[in-house]
Amino acid sequence: MMDNVSVITIFFLSGLNETKNYRFIFFSVTLLYYCLILLVNISLIVIIILDKNLHEPMYILLCTFCMNGLYGTTGFYPKFLWDLLSPVHVISYSGCLVQALVTYSFACCDMSILAVMAYDRYVAICQPLVYHSVMSKQKIINLVCFSWITPLCVMGINVFLTSRLKLCSPYIARFFCVNWIIVKLACFPAETTVNSIVAYMTIIIYFFHGVFIVWSYMYLIKTCVNSKENRAKFMQTCVPHLISLVTFIFTVLFDVMNMRYNSNKLPQILQNFVEVEFLVIAPIMNPLIYGFKLTKIRNRILGVITFKIK
Numbered sequence: 468m469m470d471n472v473s474v475i476t477i478f479f480l481s482g483l484n485e486t487k488n489y490r491f492i493f494f495s496v497t498l499l500y501y502c503l504i505l506l507v508n509i510s511l512i513v514i515i516i517l518d519k520n521l522h523e524p525m526y527i528l529l530c531t532f533c534m535n536g537l538y539g540t541t542g543f544y545p546k547f548l549w550d551l552l553s554p555v556h557v558i559s560y561s562g563c564l565v566q567a568l569v570t571y572s573f574a575c576c577d578m579s580i581l582a583v584m585a586y587d588r589y590v591a592i593c594q595p596l597v598y599h600s601v602m603s604k605q606k607i608i609n610l611v612c613f614s615w616i617t618p619l620c621v622m623g624i625n626v627f628l629t630s631r632l633k634l635c636s637p638y639i640a641r642f643f644c645v646n647w648i649i650v651k652l653a654c655f656p657a658e659t660t661v662n663s664i665v666a667y668m669t670i671i672i673y674f675f676h677g678v679f680i681v682w683s684y685m686y687l688i689k690t691c692v693n694s695k696e697n698r699a700k701f702m703q704t705c706v707p708h709l710i711s712l713v714t715f716i717f718t719v720l721f722d723v724m725n726m727r728y729n730s731n732k733l734p735q736i737l738q739n740f741v742e743v744e745f746l747v748i749a750p751i752m753n754p755l756i757y758g759f760k761l762t763k764i765r766n767r768i769l770g771v772i773t774f775k776i777k
Contacts, residue, residue: 474633475560475634475636475637476559476560477557477558477559477560477637478557478558478559478560478563478637478638478639478644479555479556479557479637479638479639480550480556480557480558480639480641480642480643480644481556481638481639481640481641481642482556482639482640482641482642482643482739482742483550483551483556483642483739490551490552491551491552493551494548494551494552497544497547497548497551498548500747500751501540501544501548503751504536504537504540504544504750504751505537505540507751507754507755508533508534508536508537508750508754509533509537510754511529511530511533511754511757511764512530512533512534512537514764514767515527515529515530515764516530518767520763521763521764521767524587524602524607525584525587525588525591526763526764527607527611528580528583528584528587528607528610528611529757529764531580531611531614531615532577532580532584532711532753532754532757533753533754535573535576535577535580535615536573536749536750536753536754537750538569538573538576539569539570539573539574539576539577539746539750540573540746540750541569542565542566542568542569542570542573543566543569543570543643543743543746544746546558546562546566546643547642547643550642556642558644562644563639563644563649564626564629564630564644564649566643566644567626567629567644567645567646567649568619568622568623568626568646570643570644570645570746571622571625571645571646572618572619572621572622572623573618573746574719574745575617575618575621575622575669575673576614576615576618576619577715577749578618578673578676578677578715579613579614579615579617579618579676580614581676581680581708581711581712581715582614582676582679582680583610583611583613583614584708585679585680585683585684585708586610586679586683587602588683588687588705588708589683589686589687590602592687592690592691592701592705593686593687593690621669621672622646622669624665625646625662625665625666625669626646628661628662628665629646629649629650629662632649632650632652632653632654632658632659632662633653633654633658634649634652634653634654635652635653635654636652637652638652639652641742642739642742642743643742643743645742646666647666650662677716680712684705684709687701687705688701707756707757710752710756711749711752711753711756711757714748714749714752714753715745715749718744718745718748718749719745
């Protein structure tokens, strides 16, 4: 029974070794950036919760989006800030598994929320007469639960399977924990077969999320082409969603390419950015895009600013 249990209790992270000379600069910039992420996401969440006029499906899903941004970044930035000031970059075995679960369930949750948003826009534009009956309060609760519980379960299974592996090295060539990197540290490659199967199943699940989103928008564009009213609605509510989707796909593809080709020839700083960009770009871009583009949100923000100035 003990053969299936790892004796490693701590991991050594080597991704920040070449940035020691600039650690105070990186710490200051990262802290400022993390504070900005917290500010914009929490501001949108508070505005949506407090303003009853924003208690609509689209804004509730946006609130979920922002909550997910806080969830994902909390699993990364505090530990990263600590490591920037620490001479030794280590993380406990259990802490590493938790970080891997949080960061990648955050990414999967983003994809699920984007899929639910695509469905919401499809019903709103293509079936406007039944929108409020289809997107009822109970339906929204179910969809939000789906967008949270499914990624947590899927990534929980991946991380659980990883926790059963016997590892032969405590050294991770990154500055944060990633599930597939931990799997590569397994003593016997044959033991990772189940992990690989579940990982591919995870990719397939979220690939079909992407297919659904693309299909939804192809149908939406087809519907909106001949209607001026629908075109205006599409530009107002769907463009932010499309920008978020393109940003998400761009960052995930970079991470997948990095996993596939392991581009060690790149400078360490650039490698670090490629590895963590899905935790850098999306959490700040999504609330800013929706905050500036959606009229009700923008007017509410401007109203608050104007009130404070007066």
